[in-house]
Amino acid sequence: MTATPDLGTHRLAAPELFRSVFRRHAAGVAVITARGSGPVGFTATSLTSVAAEPPLLSFGVGNGSSCWPVLAEAGHVGVHILGEDQRELAATFARSGADRFAPPTRWRSGPADVPLLDGVLAWLVCRVAARIPAGDHHVVIAEAVAGDPSGSGRPLLYHQGRFNALRE
Known part of the structure; x- marks a missing residue:
């Protein structure tokens, strides 16, 4: 027989507890981009593969993010998987108020006019299916x-x- 844990001891309702638990979860780092009147983008650690057929992925974006108004309307987004040498790029796209597409960021327009970052491990252009x-x-x-x-x-x-970075 298994003992039932005392659920009253640790409550997940507290945002601080929730964040502290997820700090222990290692996540890949991606940059999500889209185009409105100009390019927008943000660093995401919530990228998840959802299905292979059709090839679906998901990510979370804060309602208060400066990118959300564009993402709320965008038909397509860019998803960029960053390499271990791209910490500064990740920090740039995570920084509030930064001109994320100014030099030294290197980028170009890709399929569906989505901003694509140069030098990443991999990228996808995706059609938005749901919000x-x-x-x-x-x-x-x-x-x-x-x-x-x-x-x-x-x-x-x-x-x-x-x-x-990964350790061997």
Whole structure:
């Protein structure tokens, strides 16, 4: 017989507890981009593969994010998987108020006029399929329609509130 844990001891209702638990979860680092009147983008650690047929992924974006108004209307988004040598790029796209597409960021317009970052491990252009309200965020589900997995190197990770690399 298994003992039932005392659920009153630790309550997940506290946002601080929730964040502290997820700081222990290592996540890959991606940059999501879209185009409105200009390019927008943000660093995401919530990227998830949803299905292979059709090829669907999801990511979360805060309702208060400066990118949300564009993402709320965008038909397509860019998803960029960052390499371990791209900590500064990840930090730039995570920084509020930064001109994220100014030099030294290198980028170009890709399929569906989506801003594509140069030098990443891999990228996808995705058609937005759904936007689902989820608390103070929206979950965006998108279908991959183009991409390139040919970058080289190892992935950038986010763990314990910092960007990290894999260790051998």
